[in-house]
Amino acid sequence: MLGDEPVTSAYARNAEYWIEIVRERLDPYQARLTDPALLELLGNCGGSTVLDAGCGEGYLSRELVRRGAAHVYGVDTCEEFIVAARTHADHRPDSSTFRRADVAALPLADNSIDVIIANRLPNGIAGPERRFAEFARVLRPSGRMLLLGMHPCFYAARTERGSAGTVFAVDAYFGVRTVEQRFEVAGRVSPAPSVQSFYSLEAYLGMITAAGFAITRLLEPHPTDELREQDPWWDEHFVRPLFLLLECVPHRT
Secondary structure (H helix, E strand, O other): OOOOHHHHHHHHHHHHHHHHHOOOOOOOHHHHHHHHHHHHHHOOOOEEEEEEOOOOOOOHHHHHOOOOOOEEEEEOHHHHHHHHHHHOOOOOOOEEEEEEEEEOOOOOOOOOEEEEEEEOOOOOOOOOHHHHHHHHHHHHEEEEEEEEOOOOOOOOOHHHOOOOOOOOOOHHOOEEEEEEEEEEEEEEOOOOOEEEEEEHHHHHHHHHHHOEEEEEEEOOOOOOOOHHHOOOEEEEEEEEEEEEEEEEOOOOO
């Protein structure tokens, strides 16, 4: 089994569910919040060679090709996702390559990538720091890395969320929090619980900088006042920061 077995197994069991959610654009967090924030930070990717780390069924890779990327390499440990990406009607084999692979053991040459994007890639359970060492290996010295994930300071399973903004105990925060939960999107519940681990902000950023990166932007995508006015759903479902978006570059001494 490639990657962390509990994470990969959960995605395999939920593959059909997530493919449907993504292709029908049912997740408001993705469609109206995280994708716009990520793509705005990315800016012009024309002519770039891009790694889509944890590519899922390939929707972001296809969007990057539409935006002019020279070539996109999508990797994921879930075979079902890779098959879905390769067989999508809009897949262009001349501009994108999908491989079943671990982000901690990338099938790519050193210094071969201009931009790395890890879009809601689950945090690793075993040796989470290894992915950042691999990202540093394949990224060109002039390149950059964008990391969008669940916020390590505020995200927790529903069963861990308390009242008055209390999410979890401080001692749990500074340890390793492995969250297993089913997701519900547009009234549809995932067949199996998803699994990932969370680390303190100190530990998470420490893994990135230890791999040789400097963090150049830190953003917390959140609904604007206009978005809240348009849809009161956000007032109920976004009561604390849920996402963390980082831009990183190789540290230049």
